[in-house]
Each structure stands twice: as structure tokens, then as C-alpha cells.
Amino acid sequence: MSENKKIRVATCSLAGCFGCHMSLLDIDEKLLTLLELIEFDRTPLTDIKHCSPCDVGLIEGGVCNAENVHVLKEFRKNCKVLVAVGSCAITGGIPAMRNNIGLWECFQEVYQFEGGLEGGQVPNDPELPLPFDKVHPIYEVVNVDYFLPGCPPPADAIWKFLTDLLAGREPKLEYEMLHYD
């Protein structure tokens, strides 16, 4: 495949832990093969700040604040195929555990009670992304084309998924790649 026909891939982590990105790196030596097939656009690996038109967008993490919405919508606008990668993007995951706790209680715990930050004040700096009442899965905010499950999805599953997609096949994961015990 010639250099200028490489598939463009963008990735980001919203309300996630970067574990899914770590799993992507866990493809190990196959990363070299992968890099012959794809090139990265906006991703924490390239440090490109904004998306340009891409073929595939991989989203890790759910939507917990206003900035996440901007990023997610930018990805949707630019990526032909958008993939929710991992439990948090698919269901909200661990960050969504705060959904049963009121936002005020969360803020109090973080900023006001003993061991808190910011001198006992809830910060109001416009630089800080404003949090939602609850953490949402990304499909509630944009249309999602594929869901790649796992916490994180195993490196082999990411590899299989991407190579299927690159080969123009409907991605299909065997049972072994979808059970986690």
C-alpha cells in the first residue's frame, strides 16, 4: 500500500483512564505492521490538538463534562467510522459510579471536606470543563458505528477489529475475545 493511501485514525480519551490506549500499545510488535497501514491524526500519541477529516475515530471513556461533548462532536464530524472503545465509552463505566451521588455531594467531598483541594472552595475558573449531573455513554450524545467491549478490550481484540476494518470486512470478534474471566 502506498504511503499516501494510509488509513487515517484519530483517538482520544474522554472520561476514561487511558487504559484502552495502553491496550492499543499492547499490540506490541504488530504496531509496526499497523503503522504501515494507518497514520494517526489527533491522538495523545501525536499531540495534534484538533481533528482533521479521518477514516476511523476511536473513543475511550464516557461523557462527563462540556469539553467532552465538544471533543466528541468534533470526532463525529470528522470521522467516517466512530468506535466506542471499552466499558466507559459504551456504558459510562467506572466514572458513572458517581451517577448515584449528587453533584453537590461530589464537589463537597472533593473541594470542601478534610483533605480537599483549592482551599475549601469550589473552583469557578472558566478554564475548567464544567461537569454534567451524570456521566453518559457516548452513544447518548452522538451516533456510534461500532462498540468494542472490554475493560480494556484486549490488544488482540483491538488488532482484530482494526485489521478487519482495514481489510473492508465487517469486524467480527470470536467468543474468546469477548469473555473476560
Added chain:
Amino acid sequence: MSQCDSPDLKQRLAPILQKHGRDPTKVLQILREIQDTAHCICGQSIDLIAEHLDLPRVRVAGVAGFYSFLAGGQACGEYRVLFSDNITDHMLGKAELMDYFSKKLWLEPGKVSEDGLVSVDSTSCTGMCDQGPAALVNGMPLTNLDENCLDLICELIRSRKPVSDWPPMLFEVQDNILRKDVLLGEAFEPGAALKATLARGPRETWAEVDKSNLRGRGGAGFKTASKWSFCHAAIAEEEGHVVCDIGDRAERIMVCNADEGEPGTFKDRVLLNSYADLVFEGMTVGARVVGARRGFLYLRGEYAYMLGKLEGVLQQRREKGLLGKNILGEQGFDFDIEIHLGAGAYICGEESALIESLEGKRGRPRNRPPFPVTHGYLGHPTVVDNVETFACAAKIALHGGEWFAAMGTGQSAGTKILSISGDCERRGIYEYPFGTTIRQILQDCGAEDPYAVQVSGPSGTTISWKEFDRMIAFEDLATAGAFMIFKRGRDLFQMARNFSHFFAHESCGFCTPCRVGTTLMQRIMDKIDGGHGTASDLEEMKNLGQLLKTMSHCGLGTSAANPVLDTLNKFPDVYEQKLKALAFEPAFDLDGALATARRITGRDDKEAHLGAES
């Protein structure tokens, strides 16, 4: 509440525990009685029951958490008012009345008042659709509610008058029988069908039931004679051969399914209220045919108010020699019926879930096969039939199979009792021969400008005005009896949304496709209702519906998508009117979901908002 914390809990529970002995199948009955007296089931009561019955604590706690009338560990008010949430109640103003009542009592629905006096909530259809809006107060039915009624009820609650002393007119339940045929029309002499059965002999009576082509009236339409013969054959008369696997202890059990939970159905209420003898006689005829000695009436919790009356009928029958030992003097013909109360779980209308519930467990449907006819109650071969089926069986025993088979259509013999509610002048009970058209029925009940009919409840079929020439019969529209009419101008989307909430609430949670699928369906319907719907949501619901239909463990899941799929198919415009855009729309109000954080931080800058363009 405070009553649970009291140190004398053990003494107060003692009479209930003693009454039921150490029989683990009584867990549900014990929990019901504790709920009724203490208004909640606390951890300590669960400990005491588990100890008394020698059961694991989780078994008892699991049951307490399953049934909605038990409310798990949550407290209820001394007065617990539950408004019936069926679409027909909504059409008669349920939401506004519940709101009016809650405001009058300074209450939030779902919460208990500060003094523990009263709680208000919704409950699935209480089976009073012909006289709604309806509610239950401490298990007693309230019908034809309006603001005046609710004012009076508020006064009664505030003055702490016991529900048993409330004016009886509040609890009046009408039969509203508006069309009678052979089941409801003829006078029935208790014992007549049994005498005919004894004169004819059990095998010959079975032959009559077989000839009659009677099919189950609960909706599925399985041939009753086959069910009875399978149950009979599970324990062969000759020595040795037993199909069920509990060996020589095996005995046959007759169960009458009166868990009439399908919203819009209320015929069993009327049959049990005014034709109980006919139903019990049908059970006894069945017992004679299959050779059963024990029978149960599984009465839904919403009909608990009839318990006293039904116990009275059973007692009378015992006194007349129609139940008990040596019935009508026939040596060795012993049969008796016990009433088991449900506690607000639609799933228990499914026969294997009903049997689990009879055994004092959570109402979780079993894997089938093996079917209850060979492996039923506690492993015994068990017949589970609908109330109306038993009523038909009694008539067949009396008049013979040919008489019955001559009525109705080729594949659907006899008559069907319909419970008619919704937009018509005369709501109530109508008995029709099978084969009657929807158009005829609509005309008889005075439906003005009918637009759609929901036949057989949420799990049934939505019929549009173009299909009114279809008929009630197993070969066309099979029905358990519900018949809800919607006139032109009614929002059928709201009907489907109401039903999606019903299924999400009633899913037993055992299998993932149903537990998750019904909730996703409900959320998408709410998303569309909230003005965030898009074309892709409709596609998603079609896929979800297909998944529910094919992957669910039992009939609840397989039919849960019916109302949405039917209305999507027959009335696409009611959805399309509500769609905001054809492109994707978020499921929630993005900017609204930032409001709390804006309030806490005091921010109102540009970054603290999400507009449409973002």
C-alpha cells in the same frame, strides 16, 4: 419504620409465623402478612422468618425484594395509596389526580410522609379499567376516582381512620356484565357438573372435554384435554412408571391461574366475584379427570380484597360435600383448594413463574421443557389453567363436548369473555362466541369513532381501523380478554410508551435480553417523548424489538416489544410527528445537564453552556 425497630418484633411476628407452620412454601404469604401489619419488611423480620423456616437468609430476602407489593426493605406509609398506571387510567386522568392527591398531602410520589403516615405511588394495572381511574389503599380497591373522592380520602387518612372503617361506597366494585352468553348467562347449580362427571366417569368426562375442543383461555390456547391427559399420564395408573422424577411421592396438582396481570384484563375478577362456584367446580371436575387431590387458586395481590368472599365459597362447598373427602359421597374422591395470594408481579401469570411463586420463591420462569404437566409444583405433575378455562370445563362436564364444540369457529370452540375498556360508552364484560368481528364488538359497546384497539393487552396486538373486520379467534386474533379502545385523536405513541414502561417495570430480571432490552426500549420511548427523537432511534427500536423477540427467556420478553413494533408498523406517523431531526440527537438535554454545576460554581461563561451548534 419505627414499628420494625421495636424490641417486641419477635412477639408481634409470632402469630403470623405460627399460623403458617414451618412450611417453606409459605414465605410469600408470611411476608405479605408482615407487610400488611408492619408496612415494611425490615432486616430483622427477614432474619426471624429465615430462622423459623430454616431457610438461607438470602432466599427470604430475595423474595421480599422481588414482589412490588412487598417493597423490599423500603418503608411504606401506614396508608399506602397505589394509583393504577394503565393507559386506560391515564386516559381518565390518572396523572392529574395523582398529582392533585400528592400535593394535597404535601407528598412526593414514591416517598413516605415525614410522620410515616402515608405514601403514594403508581402500580401496574389493578384490573379496574372499566371503572377507573383506580387505585389501591392498603390492598383495598378504589374505583371511579375523582377530586371529591380524593378529598374525602385525604380527610380519612389525616384523621387516621382505619381503612376497614372507611365508607364502603369508596370500595364499590361493579361487575358491569353487559353481554352474556352460555358461560355468564345460565344459572348454575353448584354440584351439577360434578354429579354429571361422577355419573359419566372420569375417562368419559375427559373424552367430552376432548370432544369440546376447549383451548386455554389465558391467551396461548393450548388444548385443555391434552394438558389434562399429559398430567394424568405423568403418573401411570399401573405400578412403577412415573415420568416426573420425584418418585412415589408424586401426586397430581390442579392450579387455577387467577394472576390476571395483563393490563386491560378484568374478566377473572368478575368470574371470581360472581361465578366462583362455577370456577371451583371446573377445578374439581379437572381434579376428578386427572386424579388430583390438591388444588390451588393463585389469586393476584390486587384482588386480595376478594379473599374473604372466596374462602367463604370454598367453605360452603366443603359443607355441601363438593370439596374435601369423599366428594358427593364418592369413596376416594378427595380434593381441596387452597388460595395463594400473589404480591404484585405480572410475571407470575406465566405458568412456571406462578409455580415458583406458589413454592414461596421469586417468580422466575423456569426452563421449559420439562413442562409443569410433568414437573410442576414441588416437582409434582401440575395442571395450570386459566380461571375462564375452568369455568368452561364445568359447563362442558354439564352439557357435553358436542354442545360446546358447536359454538364458535373451526379452531376456536365456545365463547370468549372480553374485558372492554377505553374510549366507548359501555365499558365492562362482554361474552361473545368466537368468530365475532372487532367491528361488531365496537358497535355493541358504543365506541365512537374508534381508531385502534389493543387486543389482549400490551403483550397482544394493536389493531388499526383498517382491520376492524378481523375476528376474535385463535386462528385470527387470539386474546386473553383485554380489549382497549382508542378513538381518533388519541396519541397512540403514549399508549406504546405506557406499555414500554410497564414491561421495563415487570421484567423479572433473570435474562439479560429482557432485563436490559425492556429498559432500553423505555428510554428510547422517553427520549422521543422528550423531543430528542431521531430516525435512527426508530431503527434502533426495531433492532431491539427483534432481539427481545428472539433472545428472551420467556413470553414476557418475547412479547414486550409488540406494542412498539405494531405501532411503528401500523401508525408510523405518530412517531414521525415527534421526531426532532432525521440526523442524530443526544438522548438528554446537554445544556440542562450542566445547570447544577453552573449553580454550584456560579459560572455563566460561554464555556459553561452547550448550545445547539456545539
